[in-house]
Amino acid sequence: MLLLQFILIGISIGSVYALIALGTVLIYKATRVINFAQGELVMIGAFIGYTSLVSWGLPIFIALPVTLLLSGVIGYLAERFVLRRIAHGPLISVIMVTLGLSIFLKGGVTGVWGTSMYSFPKIFPESTINLLGIKLPQVYFWSMVVAVIIFVLFVFFFKYTDLGLAMRGVADNQKAAASLGVNVFSVVGLSWVFSGIVAALGGILLANISLLNINMSDVGLKAFPVVILGGFDSLLGAVIGGLVIGVIESVAGGYLATIVSGAIDQVVAFAILLIILLIKPQGLFGTKEVERL
Amino acid sequence: MILKLDKLSLSFGGIQALNGVSFEIKEGELFSLIGPNGAGKTSVINAICSFYKPTKGEIYFKDKLLNPLKPYNITALGVSRTFQNTELFAGMSVLDNIKLGSHNRLKASTLSGMFHLPWAKKEEREEEKYLREEILKRLGLDEVRNRFVGTLPYGLQKRVDLGRALASRPELLILDEPVAGMNNDESRDMVECLLHFKKAWNLTILLVEHDMEVVMSISDRIVVMNFGQKIAEGTPQEIQNNEQVITIYLGKQYEKDVS
Numbered sequence: 050m051l052l053l054q055f056i057l058i059g060i061s062i063g064s065v066y067a068l069i070a071l072g073t074v075l076i077y078k079a080t081r082v083i084n085f086a087q088g089e090l091v092m093i094g095a096f097i098g099y100t101s102l103v104s105w106g107l108p109i110f111i112a113l114p115v116t117l118l119l120s121g122v123i124g125y126l127a128e129r130f131v132l133r134r135i136a137h138g139p140l141i142s143v144i145m146v147t148l149g150l151s152i153f154l155k156g157g158v159t160g161v162w163g164t165s166m167y168s169f170p171k172i173f174p175e176s177t178i179n180l181l182g183i184k185l186p187q188v189y190f191w192s193m194v195v196a197v198i199i200f201v202l203f204v205f206f207f208k209y210t211d212l213g214l215a216m217r218g219v220a221d222n223q224k225a226a227a228s229l230g231v232n233v234f235s236v237v238g239l240s241w242v243f244s245g246i247v248a249a250l251g252g253i254l255l256a257n258i259s260l261l262n263i264n265m266s267d268v269g270l271k272a273f274p275v276v277i278l279g280g281f282d283s284l285l286g287a288v289i290g291g292l293v294i295g296v297i298e299s300v301a302g303g304y305l306a307t308i309v310s311g312a313i314d315q316v317v318a319f320a321i322l323l324i325i326l327l328i329k330p331q332g333l334f335g336t337k338e339v340e341r342l
Numbered sequence: 343m344i345l346k347l348d349k350l351s352l353s354f355g356g357i358q359a360l361n362g363v364s365f366e367i368k369e370g371e372l373f374s375l376i377g378p379n380g381a382g383k384t385s386v387i388n389a390i391c392s393f394y395k396p397t398k399g400e401i402y403f404k405d406k407l408l409n410p411l412k413p414y415n416i417t418a419l420g421v422s423r424t425f426q427n428t429e430l431f432a433g434m435s436v437l438d439n440i441k442l443g444s445h446n447r448l449k450a451s452t453l454s455g456m457f458h459l460p461w462a463k464k465e466e467r468e469e470e471k472y473l474r475e476e477i478l479k480r481l482g483l484d485e486v487r488n489r490f491v492g493t494l495p496y497g498l499q500k501r502v503d504l505g506r507a508l509a510s511r512p513e514l515l516i517l518d519e520p521v522a523g524m525n526n527d528e529s530r531d532m533v534e535c536l537l538h539f540k541k542a543w544n545l546t547i548l549l550v551e552h553d554m555e556v557v558m559s560i561s562d563r564i565v566v567m568n569f570g571q572k573i574a575e576g577t578p579q580e581i582q583n584n585e586q587v588i589t590i591y592l593g594k595q596y597e598k599d600v601s
C-alpha cells in the first residue's frame with residue numbers, strides 16, 4: 050500500500066517533470082538547442098501566477114490565461130531578441146547564451162520578487178481524493194490530469210493541424226521547410242511560446258505542491274535526466290522519461306531515505322542519467338545522437 | 343518572360359561562384375542549365391530561391407524583383423524547387439511531405455485549422471484528395487503514402503521531392519538533377535512524369551541535369567555554364583555543335599559515357 054502511494058505521488062510529480070521537459074523538447078526539436086533556461090521559465094511562470102492571483106487579485110479563471118499568456122510572451126521575447134541573434138552561431142555559443150539567459154531571468158526575478166518564500170494560493174481543493182484505494186491530495190491528482198490534457202492537445206496539434214505539420218517540418222529539415230514557404234522564424238518563435246506556456250503550467254503545479262521561491266528554477270535540472278532518458282527529440286519520450294524519473298525519485302525517497310541518510314531522492318535522477326548516458330547516449334526514444342558538448 | 347537573371351554575381355569569401363550570369367526563361371519553356379561540376383548551376387537556383395544573396399545583379403520573376411525576398415516568400419509567388427541532395431522530411435510520411443508542400447495554399451491554415459472548424463476541414467479534405475489523385479497516384483507514390491520517407495529507396499525519394507515541389511502548384515518548377523543516380527528505367531519514368539506535369543499543368547521548367555541524353559531530348563533551350571560564367575546559349579542542336587561546349591563539357595561527358 051505504501052509502495053502504491055509512492056508510485057502515485059511519483060507519477061504526479063513525474064507528470065510535472067514531463068510538462069517541463071516537454072518545453073525543452075519542443076525547443077530542441079525546432080532548433081537543436083538545449084535550453085538551459087527552462088527552469089527559470091518554470092519559476093517565472095509560477096511568480097507571474099502568484100502576482101496575478103495575489104497582488105492583482107484576479108480570480109483563477111482569469112489569472113491562469115493571463116499567466117500563460119505572459120509566460121508565452123516571455124518565451125517569445127527570449128527567442129526574438131536573444132536566441133535569434135545568434136541562431137546560426139556555433140551550437141556551443143547558442144547553448145551558452147541560454148545559460149546567460151537563465152542567469153538574467155533569475156536576476157530579474159530576484160529584483161522583482163526577492164528571495165523569500167511565498168505560499169502559493171491553493172487553486173485545488175485541499176481535500177484528498179481516493180485513487181486505487183489510496184488517499185491522494187487533490188493537487189497530485191490534478192497535476193496528472195493537467196499533464197494528460199496538455200499532451201493530448203499537443204498530439205492533436207501536431208497530427209491534425211497545418212501549423213503543427215509546419216512545426217514538424219521545421220524540426221525535420223529547416224531548409225526544406227523554408228523552401229516550401231514556412232516562415233522558420235515564426236515556427237521557432239512559436240515553439241518558445243509553447244515552451245514558456247508549459248513551463249508556467251509546471252511552475253503553478255509545483256508551487257501548489259510545495260512552496261514558491263527563487264530556487265524553484267532548480268527543477269529545470271530535472272528536465273535533463275528526463276529528456277536524456279526520453280530522447281531530446283521525442284514528445285512521448287518526455288512523458289515516459291518524466292514518469293520514470295518521478296516514480297524512481299519518489300520510491301527511492303520513500304524507502305531509501307530512511308536507510309541512507311541525506312536527500313537520496315535528489316541524487317537518484319542523476320544516477321539514472323549517468324547510467325543511461327553510458328548505455329544509450331541517444332536516450333531511450335531519441336532518434337539522433339545528441340550533439341556532444 | 344517568366345524569369346530573368348540580369349548580370350548575376352555571387353561570391354563566397356574568395357570564391358566567385360557566379361560571375362555576371364544573364365538569361366531569360368520564356369513562359370511554358372523547358373529550359374536547361376548545364377555545365378561541369380562546380381560551374382555554379384546549383385548556386386543559380388539558390389540565388390533564385392533567395393537562399394543565397396547575390397553580390398550583384400537582379401533576378402526577376404514576372405517583373406517582380408526577387409532579390410530582397412526571404413526563402414519562404416518565394417513559393418507563394420509560384421516558384422518551387424527540388425534539391426540536388428533531396429532535402430526531404432525523412433521522419434515524416436510521404437503524404438505529410440506532400441501536404442507540407444501545399445502548406446501555403448491552405449488559407450484557413452492557422453486558427454481555424456487548429457480548431458478544425460468545418461470549413462477548414464472541408465478545404466483540407468479537398469486538398470488531400472487532390473494531392474492524392476493528381477500527384478501521388480501519378481508519381482506512383484500512393485501505395486507508400488503512409489511510409490516514412492527516410493525508409494524509401496532513393497528513386498522513390500526523388501519522386502517525393504518532385505511531388506512536394508508540385509504540391510504548391512508552381513508556375514515555375516526548378517529541378518536540380520532530378521534523375522541523378524537513377525538507372526535507365528527509373529530515369530525514363532521520371533522524365534515521363536515531368537513531361538506529363540509540364541503539359542497538364544502548363545509548367546515552365548528550369549532543369550539542371552548532367553544526363554545529356556535527357557537534357558538534349560526534352561529541352562527547348564539550354565544555357566551552358568563554366569566557372570560561374572555563361573559560355574553558351576541555344577537550342578539542343580546548337581549546343582551539341584558548339585565547339586567550346588564540346589571541349590569543356592560534352593566531350594568529357596561523352597568519354598564518361600563510353601568508359
Ligand SMILES: Nc1ncnc2c1ncn2[C@@H]1O[C@H](COP(=O)(O)OP(=O)(O)OP(=O)(O)O)[C@@H](O)[C@H]1O
Binds near residue numbers: 382
Ligand atoms: N554555401 C557555399 N559556400 C561556399 N562555397 C560554395 C557554396 N555553395 C557553392 N559554393 C561554391 O560555388 C561553386 C559553384 O558551386 P555549385 O554547387 O553552384 O556548382 P554546380 O554547378 O551545381 O556543381 P555540381 O554539378 O557538382 O552540382 C563551387 O566552387 C562551390 O564550391
Ligand SMILES: [Mg+2]
Binds near residue numbers: 385426
Ligand atoms: Mg549542383
